[in-house]
Amino acid sequence: MIHIVGHTAIDHISKVPHLPEKNCSTHISDRRIYYGGGASNIAAGIATLGEQVTLHSCVGGDFAGSDYDQWMTRLGIQQQFFVVPGAHTPTAFMFTDDNGDQMTFFEWGASKAFATSEAPSLPLVHMATADPDFNCRVAERSEFVSFDPGQDVFWYTKEQLELIIVNTDILFANQHEVKQMCITMGITREVLIRQVDMAIFTMSSDGSTLYNKGREEFVPVVPVTLADPTGAGDAYRAGFLSAYVRGYPPLTCCRIGTVTASFVVEHIGCQTHLPDWETMLTRYRQHFGTLDPHRKGSVNT
Template identity: 60%
Template sequence: MISVVGHTAVDHICKVSHLPVPNASASILERTISFGGGAANIAVGIALLGGKVSLVSAVGGDFIGSAYDSRMKELGINQRFFIAPEKHTATAFMFTGPEGDQMTYFEWGASCLFETEKAPSLPFVHMATADPGFNVQVAKQAGFASFDPGQDLHRYTAEHLKTILDSIDLLIANHHEYAGMCTTLGLTMEELVSSVPMAIETRGGEGAFLYEKGRKSFIPAVRVPCVDPTGAGDAFRAGFLTAYAAGFSSEDACRIGAVTASFVVETCGCQTGLPGWQEMTRRYKEKFGPFPTHGPGRV
C-alpha cells in the first residue's frame, strides 16, 4: 500500500492573456473547474495505474457525497480523511500564461486541520504539499518516505526542511522548488541532493534528473502536444511511485513517471487524462523501447 499525504482540492484552472504585474490585470481566456490537490492527484494516478493507495488528507463538508468523493470510492482509494464540516475543501486558482508559466493562489480551507491532527505511522509514504509540522511528524515515523514541498515551500523553515531531509529516502521537486530550498537552507544544489539517498529534479518539458549514489542521470520528457501543463508533476510522481513500489529500478520508474505525465498535458485538468497501466505501457514502448522488468515489490 502506497500512502500519500497532503491536499485534496478543487482546481479552477484558467488560461490568461498574460501574467500581469502587480496592480495590473489580464483577460481570462478559458476556465475549467476540476478535481485536484497535489496528494489527491497522485493518489488517483496511482489507483488508475493499478496501485493500492491510501490518501491521508483533509476535506470540508462540501466534499462528503460529492462527485469527487464518489470518484475516489470508485477507484478504491482508501480515504483516511480529517473532516471539517464548516469549512470548504481546499481550493486552488491557477493561471497559465501563453508561454506555459503559472501563478497559483491557494485557499487552505479544511487543510488547516493538518496543523492540529496527529500524523499516522506509515510504511511507504509520499508527502506532498501539506502543513510542515504534520509532514515532519510523518517523516520521523515512516518506513520509506518521499517528500515534495511543492507550492507550500514558503511555509517551511530551515529547521522543518533539515528534519525532513534527515528522515527521507527520496526528495522530489521541480527546479524552482530546489532553488527555493537551497536558499532557505543555505546550500548549493550539489550539497542538497547529496544530503538524501535519492533525489529527482523535474524540469517540465526539458525532462528530469535523477541523483542517486553520486550519479546524475537524465530522464527525457515524452514529447506530446501540450494543452495545459497543470498536474504533470503530480502525474510524474504517481507513475514513479507506482513503479518504484512495484520493484522497478529508480531510472525505469522515472521513465514510467515521464510517460504518465505526458498523458496529463494533453488535456486540461490534473486528473482528466491520467492513464491506466496498459495505456502507459503502450506509450512507454513507443517512446523508450521494450518495457523493463522489475524485481520484488517494495511494499
C-alpha cells in the same frame, strides 16, 4: 500499499494571454473546474495505474457524497480523512498563460486541520504539499519517506526542511523548489543532493534528472501537444511510485513517470487524462523500448 499525505482540492483553472504584473490585470479566455490537490492527483494517478493507495487528507463538510468523493470511490482510493464540518474543502485558483507559465492562489480551508491532527506512522509514504509541521511528524514516524515540498516550499522553515530531509529516502522537486530549498537551508544544490538517498529534479519541458548513488542520469520528456501543464509533476510522481513498488530500477521509474505525465498535459485538468498501466506501457515502448509489464520487485509496500 502506497500512502499519500497532502491536499485534496477543487481546481479552478483559467487560461490567460499573460500573467499580469502587480497592480495590473489581464482577461480570462477560459475557466473550468476540476478535481485537484497535489496529494489527491498523485493518489488518482497511482490508482489508475493499478496500485493500491491510501490518501491522508483534510476535507470540509461539503466533501462527503460529492462528485469528487464518488470519483475517488470509483478509482478505488482508500480515504483517511480529517473532516472539518465548518470549513471548505481546499480550493486552488490557477492561471496559465500562453507560454505555459503559471500562477496559483490556494485557499487552505479544511487543510488547516493538519496542524493539530495526529500524524500516522506509515510503512511507505509520499508527502506532497501539506502543513510543514504535520509532514515533519509524518517523516519522523514513517519507515520509508518520499518528499515533495511543492508550491508550499515557501512555508517551510530551515529547521523543518532539515528535519524532513534527514528522514527522506526520495526527494522530488522542480527547479524552482530546489532553488528555494537551498536558499532556506543555506546550502548548495550539490549538498542537498548528497543529503538524500535519491533525488529527482524535474525541469518542465527540459526533462528531469535522477541523482542516485553518486550517478546523474537525464530523462527527456515525451513530446506531446501541450494543452495545460497543471498536474504534470503529480502524474510524474504517481508513475514513479507505482513503478517503484513494482520493483523497477530508479531510472526506469523516472521514465515511467515521464510517460505518465505526458498524458496529463495533453488535456486540461490534473485527473482528466490519467493512463492505466497498459496504456502507459504502449507509449513507454514507443519512446524508451521494451518494459516487462509483469515484473514485481522486492519493495515492501
